[in-house]
Amino acid sequence: MDKLISILQNNKIDYEIIKHSKQIHSAQEGADYFGIHIGQTAPTLILKIEKGYYSLIISGDYGRVDLESIKKLLEVEQIKLAKPIEVEQVTGCKIGSIPLINQGTPTIFDRQLFRFSYVYGGTGVPQTTLKIQPKDLEKLNDIIMYLRE
Template sequence: MDQMEQLEHVLREKGIGYEIIQHEGPIKTAQEGAAFLGIEIGQTAPALVLRAGDEYFALIASGDRGRVNLEETAALLGRDSLKMASPKQVLQLTGYEVGSVSLMLPLPCIVDRRLFRHPFIYGGTGEPGSTLKISPKALEQLNEVVAYLD
């Protein structure tokens, strides 16, 4: 079973409503995604991988958040500091390339509360030519949420 089949299997198994939107090639920015999908930028949900020493976390942020304050996020997790994981680390940890990281992750997750303002959010499937549309509440069913970003 490939990663997309695995994602769809879990979504169906958990009874999560979803839509997979196909497109040519990767969507590289929140602005590009919002324009292509005809949605508000805050509905885009990029998934980032962060590192605190030898621990890793995923952060699913709202596209309208702008730059994430890593110091505040580290404090939220009770860690001294956080850094962005390297593209190689992201691939090793998640199985996904930077830019198409799935919204279903094998890492403890931090979820941006801003996403809950919208009925649907749009993020990665693990494949660069598709986008996942789900309810933000579904993130809590798909992931081990350990903190919320205000």
């Protein structure tokens, strides 16, 4: 988490790291725990594409991720969610703790996150959550594509 804090501080980002006593396993659990709209939760998924690995940051109310539509937008032959071991190799973190900021990883970003002043997501460390403005996530990640209007 030191790397994450360093990135946030060096870029003068307004953020909060919230420690909690239990692991949060879903967008709904996070929304209930923090008393926020489910759309303010921002899970980060790692996609495996023939070109390599990509981050996907989505609003918690996105529903089931339509990999076929992403495949068409990226103009690739194959796309799937990375396996847990691959996620750890790419991010250094386990599924459920993937940080919202993955510099150097091409990122697909859900525009619906901009509905909110702040969103909540992973820090790379279990039982901690990053509260951050969507515009700062956009600034700190290598966004290559946006989903939804």
